[in-house]
Amino acid sequence: MSRSRFIVASVATALTVAATASLGLWQLDRAAQKTALEASIRSRAQLPAWDNHELLAQTDPASGAYRPVRLQGHWLAQHNVFLDNRQMDGRVGFFLVTPLRLSGSDRAVLVQRGWVPRDFNDRLRMPEVATPSGEVTVQGRLAPPPGRLYQFGEAGTGPIRQNIDPVTYRLETGIALLDLSVQQTGDDEGPLRRHWPLPATDVQKHHGYAFQWFALCALVAGLYLWFQIIQPRRQRARLHGPDAR
Incomplete structure (x- = not known):
């Protein structure tokens, strides 16, 4: 035993x-x-920025995630989306996402323009953010689409949403979106804050x-x-x- x-x-x-x-x-x-x-990711951030032509020439633009870009185009402000319950610097508000139609092309890219505070007294009130008309130059870095948060029921289709799905959004708007997004960098602009952290690798x-x-x-x-x-x-x-x- x-x-x-x-x-x-x-x-x-x-x-x-x-x-x-x-x-x-x-x-x-x-x-x-x-x-x-x-x-x-850090080495890509040091590479030269892609312009419109270089971005559109990529067979898999998503493979260049976190590479700098310098793009020219026109904002499609009528398709603004405010993503709810998003945090920056420990504060809760919206991420403003706007499609940018690239100059010289019918293609567009979703741009995460920055974070804006919300009105907690009126949760349906959208912040006032100026969107320039005409051709603009946007500096930023390629990034995956905004992360999905848990939501009850189906995703909304209004200007204030919990999440944005690029495939559904493409069908909804008819915009020829690229399969990536851009996080706009540079100085804060009005209420927009652009303190984007690099992804945490834990x-x-x-x-x-x-x-x-x-x-x-x-x-x-x-x-x-x-x-x-x-x-x-x-x-x-x-x-x-x-x-x-």
Whole structure:
């Protein structure tokens, strides 16, 4: 019975140690992947800005995410969308999204123009934001579409929405949108704030998880060593030692 318990404990310990060590290594690998992603994003941010021609020439513009752009075009202000419950600098308000029709083309790109505060006394009131007419130059960086927030029911179609889906929005407006968006950068403009953070890669989170898995691995191995190896040997030593005679 004692030997059977030892074998069961040894097998269970070996499996647990292998599993926790593998999970720790997996978390370290995830951290390395995200570190590489963060380095790639930062290196793209240092590349020369694409203009209209260079952007439209890309077969997969989304592959240039977070690369600078300098685009000329016309705002389609009649299709403004205020995305609700968006935060910047710890404050809740709207992200203003406006399509920019690129000069010399029928294609357009969604531009996240910035964050604006909301009127909490009248939640249906849209902020007053000036939209220049005529051709404008927009500096920014390529970015994925605005992140989706949880919403109840179907997405709305009005100027104030919880989310914006580029495919649905393209069908709704008839605009030939590119499969990406632009975060407009530069100085704040009127009520618009443009303190866009780079995407969080949460590398520290994976390092923390890895530490927890390795600590559990070491704990299991230590308990096995103490209860299955060291303590039985000490008991046998006391039984067969000089004091046991």
